[in-house]
Amino acid sequence: xxxxxxxxxxxxxxxxxxxxxxxxxxxxxxxxxxxxxxxxxxxxxxxxxxxxxxxxxxxxxxxxxxxxxxxxxxxxxxxxxxxxxxxxxxxxxxxxxxxxxxxxxxxxxxxxxxxxxxxxxxxxxxxxxxxxxxxxxxxxxxxxxxxxxxxxxxxxxxxxxxxx
Amino acid sequence: xxxxxxxxxxxxxxxxxxxxxxxxxxxxxxxxxxxxxxxxxxxxxxxxxxxxxxxxxxxxxxxxxxxxxxxxxxxxxxxxxxxxxxxxxxxxxxxxxxxxxxxxxxxxxxxxxxxxxxxxxxxxxxxxxxxxxxxxxxxxxxxxxxxxxxxxxxxxxxxxxxxx
Numbered sequence: 001x002x003x004x005x006x007x008x009x010x011x012x013x014x015x016x017x018x019x020x021x022x023x024x025x026x027x028x029x030x031x032x033x034x035x036x037x038x039x040x041x042x043x044x045x046x047x048x049x050x051x052x053x054x055x056x057x058x059x060x061x062x063x064x065x066x067x068x069x070x071x072x073x074x075x076x077x078x079x080x081x082x083x084x085x086x087x088x089x090x091x092x093x094x095x096x097x098x099x100x101x102x103x104x105x106x107x108x109x110x111x112x113x114x115x116x117x118x119x120x121x122x123x124x125x126x127x128x129x130x131x132x133x134x135x136x137x138x139x140x141x142x143x144x145x146x147x148x149x150x151x152x153x154x155x156x157x158x159x160x161x162x163x164x
Numbered sequence: 165x166x167x168x169x170x171x172x173x174x175x176x177x178x179x180x181x182x183x184x185x186x187x188x189x190x191x192x193x194x195x196x197x198x199x200x201x202x203x204x205x206x207x208x209x210x211x212x213x214x215x216x217x218x219x220x221x222x223x224x225x226x227x228x229x230x231x232x233x234x235x236x237x238x239x240x241x242x243x244x245x246x247x248x249x250x251x252x253x254x255x256x257x258x259x260x261x262x263x264x265x266x267x268x269x270x271x272x273x274x275x276x277x278x279x280x281x282x283x284x285x286x287x288x289x290x291x292x293x294x295x296x297x298x299x300x301x302x303x304x305x306x307x308x309x310x311x312x313x314x315x316x317x318x319x320x321x322x323x324x325x326x327x328x
Contacts, residue, residue, distance in 0.1 A: 007270030029283025106171030119193025
């Protein structure tokens with residue numbers, strides 16, 4: 001398609017045309033991820049978990065989400081295996097639950113930080129007031145497209161292919 | 165917080181405690197991004213744009229989204245500057261509009277591919293049937309957390325800091 005923008009991905013010669021794929025969410029990992037987490041409130045709760053929130057009130061206060069929505073969303077995240085409930089008890093109080101990211105939930109950090117990068121570049125005049133840096137060397141941290149051989153990769157260099 | 169999981173980010177000593185931040189979406193680029201795009205259908209339409217869809221029917225067929233939802237979402241994406249409408253005309257037909265990613269929309273590719281990576285790792289037994297590779301060298305492409313000095317970075321090495 002001549003009119004398609006340069007940002008589109010290539011498709012390898014041995015990959016069937018997009019039109020012929022079976023219903024996409026059977027095959028595309030993006031759709032599969034969105035089946036698990038696809039609401040603003042879910043992403044915000046995950047963000048707060050990465051920012052250190054563990055207790056229900058911290059999630060609702062920081063993400064500015066209502067209690068019922070936060071409760072429903074946290075339950076979904078626990079059921080999907082992205083967070084786990086860990087009991088804790090303050091002296092003189094009943095036992096409550098904290099919410100901790102599992103390895104599966106923590107593995108969404110690159111996606112969250114890619115959203116961070118985009119928001120920083122496109123929604124602030126002059127950039128956001130907070131940034132992310134490498135604690136080791138101080139350089140800014142980004143979610144960057146790279147190949148396993150270490151090359152930086154632009155959209156037009158990415159090829160969608162059939163694995164098997 | 166001793167109980168917090170290792171996946172959380174560090175906060176630099178000169179950054180105020182999370183509790184003291186003004187309403188978060190004023191400052192956090194993740195929240196700002198989610199103010200622009202935060203629905204499953206919006207992410208799916210962007211995905212299809214990266215896969216080469218430009219025409220209304222392509223979007224609805226491929227993303228399996230109803231016409232009214234797709235129309236509403238495409239309008240929002242155009243209004244937010246992530247896509248632009250480009251007129252086209254087939255012989256003997258009326259003029260219609262194609263939807264092309266703008267630079268602002270195309271810049272969400274790392275976020276989409278981070279969702280791709282996660283879905284590939286966590287929602288398929290044995291990995292997805294489609295993959296992404298570097299057309300130059302053939303190595304798999306991922307959205308990886310790296311610092312500007314080229315170091316790979318894990319969550320616990322990332323420090324949130326105040327820029328100004």
